[in-house]
Amino acid sequence: xxxxxSAQGISKHxxxxxxLNLCSLDVEKGSITGLIGPxxxxxxxxxxxxxxxxxxxxxxxxxxGRDITNARPDKVFALGVGRTFQLTRIFGRITVLENxxxxxxxxxxxxxxxxxxxxxxxxxxxxMEWLDFVGIARLAKVPAGSLSYGQRKxxxxxxxxxxDPDVILLDEPAGGVNLTLINVISEKIRALNKEGKTFLIVxxxxxxxxxxxxxxxxxxxxxxxxxxxxxxxxxxxLVLDAYLGGGEEEDATEEVANG
Amino acid sequence: MxxxxxxxxxxxxxxxxxxxxxxxTNPAYRQIAVITLIFTACATSWNMFSGYSGYVALGSAAFYxxxxxxxxxxxxxxxxxxxxDMFWLVPVGGIxxxxxxxxVGLIALRxxxxxxxxxxxxxxxxxxxxxxxxxxxxxxxxLTLPYIPWMIQNYHVPFYYVALAxxxxxxxxxxxxxxxxxxxxxxAIRDDEDRALxxxxxxxxxxxxxxxxxxxxxxxxGALYAMMQGQIYPQFVFDPIFDISIALMAFFGGFGTLLxxxxxxxxxxxxxxxxxxxxxxxxxxxxxxxxxxxxxxxxMPQGIVVFxxxxxxxxxxxxxxxxxxxxxxxxxx
Numbered sequence: 001x002x003x004x005x006s007a008q009g010i011s012k013h014x015x016x017x018x019x020l021n022l023c024s025l026d027v028e029k030g031s032i033t034g035l036i037g038p039x040x041x042x043x044x045x046x047x048x049x050x051x052x053x054x055x056x057x058x059x060x061x062x063x064x065g066r067d068i069t070n071a072r073p074d075k076v077f078a079l080g081v082g083r084t085f086q087l088t089r090i091f092g093r094i095t096v097l098e099n100x101x102x103x104x105x106x107x108x109x110x111x112x113x114x115x116x117x118x119x120x121x122x123x124x125x126x127x128m129e130w131l132d133f134v135g136i137a138r139l140a141k142v143p144a145g146s147l148s149y150g151q152r153k154x155x156x157x158x159x160x161x162x163x164d165p166d167v168i169l170l171d172e173p174a175g176g177v178n179l180t181l182i183n184v185i186s187e188k189i190r191a192l193n194k195e196g197k198t199f200l201i202v203x204x205x206x207x208x209x210x211x212x213x214x215x216x217x218x219x220x221x222x223x224x225x226x227x228x229x230x231x232x233x234x235x236x237x238l239v240l241d242a243y244l245g246g247g248e249e250e251d252a253t254e255e256v257a258n259g
Numbered sequence: 260m261x262x263x264x265x266x267x268x269x270x271x272x273x274x275x276x277x278x279x280x281x282x283x284t285n286p287a288y289r290q291i292a293v294i295t296l297i298f299t300a301c302a303t304s305w306n307m308f309s310g311y312s313g314y315v316a317l318g319s320a321a322f323y324x325x326x327x328x329x330x331x332x333x334x335x336x337x338x339x340x341x342x343x344d345m346f347w348l349v350p351v352g353g354i355x356x357x358x359x360x361x362x363v364g365l366i367a368l369r370x371x372x373x374x375x376x377x378x379x380x381x382x383x384x385x386x387x388x389x390x391x392x393x394x395x396x397x398x399x400x401x402l403t404l405p406y407i408p409w410m411i412q413n414y415h416v417p418f419y420y421v422a423l424a425x426x427x428x429x430x431x432x433x434x435x436x437x438x439x440x441x442x443x444x445x446x447a448i449r450d451d452e453d454r455a456l457x458x459x460x461x462x463x464x465x466x467x468x469x470x471x472x473x474x475x476x477x478x479x480x481g482a483l484y485a486m487m488q489g490q491i492y493p494q495f496v497f498d499p500i501f502d503i504s505i506a507l508m509a510f511f512g513g514f515g516t517l518l519x520x521x522x523x524x525x526x527x528x529x530x531x532x533x534x535x536x537x538x539x540x541x542x543x544x545x546x547x548x549x550x551x552x553x554x555x556x557x558x559m560p561q562g563i564v565v566f567x568x569x570x571x572x573x574x575x576x577x578x579x580x581x582x583x584x585x586x587x588x589x590x591x592x
Contacts, residue, residue, distance in 0.1 A: 051457060073457040083457060091450035094443070101440075102447045103458040110464040113441035163459065 004029040004198050005081070005167050010049055010059035011222075012042075019045040020056070021222035027167065032189065032199040034209040034230070037219030038243055043202045044086055046219070047169055051083045052076040064166070082165035086172045086202075088152040092145030096136065096155055099144045100127035103159040130158045134188060150181045157188070167198040174205045186212050210234065218242060276423055280416045289415035291532040293487060296422035297480045299524030300429040301501075302508040303517075304476035307433040308469040309506070310515035311442060313449030314368070315376050317502045318383030322474040324390060324497035325359045326352030326481030331402040331491055332395070341405035346421055349482045356478020357471045364470040368463065371452070383502060390493035401492035404485060418487045425483065426521075429476045434517055436472075445469055449515070477505075504528070507548070511555055513564030522563060 005027040012020040020042045027033045035043050048054035050061050052073040060069045068076055091099050104123040119127070131137040134154040139147065147155060153173065160168055173189075174182045186208060189199055203209045209216060210230045217227040220242035226233055233239055283289055301323065309316050329352040330345070339345055367378045390396045407414075436442040444465045447455040456462050485491045505520075508527050513519025527548070534544040559566035 053453070053457070073453075074459045074461050077457055077459040085454070089451050089454040091447050091454070093450055094446050098443060098446070101443060102455060102460065105440075105459060108459075110441075110444075110461040110468065113444055113465070114436075114439060114468070116440050118438055118440050118443050159458065 002029050003027065004064060005050070005200065006062045007046065007050055008060050010046065010056045012045055012049060012054060012056050018222050020049065023219065023223045025217055025224055027198060027200050028215065029198055030196060031214045032193050032201065032212055034213035034216040035200060035202045035219065036209055036216060041219040042222040043219055044171060047083060047171055047202065051081060051169065077163070080166035081169065082160035082163060083169035084156045084160055084171055084173065086175065088156050090144045090152050090155050093143060095141055096131065096144050096147070097127055097140040099155060100131060100159050100162050103163045127162055130162045134158045150177050153177060167200065170199065170201045172203055173201065174203055174208045182208060280419050286411055286415060287536055289419060291529060291536065293415050293418045293422050294532055295525060295528040296419070296426050297484055298505065298508065298528040299521055300422065300426040301477045301480045302505040302520035302524040303426070303429040303433050304473045305505045306509040306515065306520040307436055308473035310509055311436070311445040311449060312466060312469055314466065315506065316379045317376050317506060318379035319477050319505060320497050320499065320501040321363065321383045321386040322356035322360055322477040323481035323501055324386060325356045326478030327485035327491050327496040328390065328396060329355040330482035330485040331404050334405055335402065339405065341407045343417065345486050349421065349479050352482025353475040353479035356474045356481070360471040360474030361467065364467045368466045368470060383499070387493060387497035390497050396493065399493065401490060404489050406489060418483065422483060425476065425479055430521065437517060441465065507552065510562060513562030516562065516564045519562050519564045
């Protein structure tokens, strides 16, 4: 296996806060990699650095052998790195189908947009196909703002997929979603992974992560603490310490061990 | 079916517009008609950028004034023959406004929402001050254009048709932008700019292009106005009321819709001009406008077009529901 996406020695300070402190992460090609850690450990900031939304103070990000540190988000996306947001972000006042069309091209000159219609036949087909894949094709003509929270999560996944990225970063895909939908999402991720898509997933739902991921990296206080298979990570005492602050709270330890 | 009906309505409206100079023969009212068309074209063009992208620009008079001064300066310095030839300078005024809009956009489009609004206002005042203080603009005395020796009775007719052509151009451009990938990208920027960026939309070039395109028609409007008036003053072509008027026209009719600024422009500008001419009281219309806007903001905050559209959709739903109920009662649904 080769490394597709790699972040090395990333640091980022916001004022006096060290959001990331020499954090490193590797994502193998064709894997589903999990990224877990307590709230505030820097997972989302790392996502923002990788996708170009935040410029790191130090460190490098490489994708498929290319240095993409400090590249703008549209550039990163054009190269093949798609992402979703923790708080789903869709375009509320245009239809679900139009949402899909926004993302259908990855690399196209901005002037081209002036002279072409909103969609080509093949783009429409692809958009409908992916909407069908996530199961919301019947809502294609509805304004996206009227979708429920779960449907928005599915739409966000679908419009990242429509541009056919090589690696997809999912920020809490199971957050605030009911159990049935969690299973649907996890099934979709597995199906896409079989077709060769690489995933990097931030998630708090341990069951979701442990069932789905080939490799897991645990973050703590802005740095990568442990990396390994789900079993290795689960049994690592450092991880429990990170989540529970040194095992002082016995009750909470039990809760995590059971759940 | 509905599409055909809508196209037919556009055609009927256009046909009526063609005969307006035959119906209105009083030069004072013909002038109102021309100014109304110019403002409607400007409002449509303003809405093509601000309405679609959500970037409310309140400094468009900078482009209007640039168009007006370009018309005056080029006509004077190149000794353009006073008359129909000067119409060729109308698009030149548009291009000048567009060229001015590029550096303005490079600065203003870096910030968003309220900051953007304030920056555009500030930039507008820089233009007004420049027009007042530079020598080549004639200062507060303004500029007098070459005198066009047309009979007063039909003086406004050519201007009317050029203004109508400009409005048709603005509507066609706005409609085709709405249908293009570029227009979709503007709408995506309005809804969530950062998300659009993360989906490969090159937001800055897209915003700048839209901004410059909308300045083009506004500049043409200023040029045509200058040519018709024959005399321009900095405070009348670089006029803060212009900034607010075209924005209000779009909000009144329906911000971000194709039809909204057309409706808003036709209704508001014609009534304003009419009130000013009829009652020779420059500020009466401001009071009436205030009341009108209070009503619109209170009862139809999204503008008249959206209000009527929603009302129509609800009515259709009710009718469909009623029909269904009757069908169920009758035992065949």
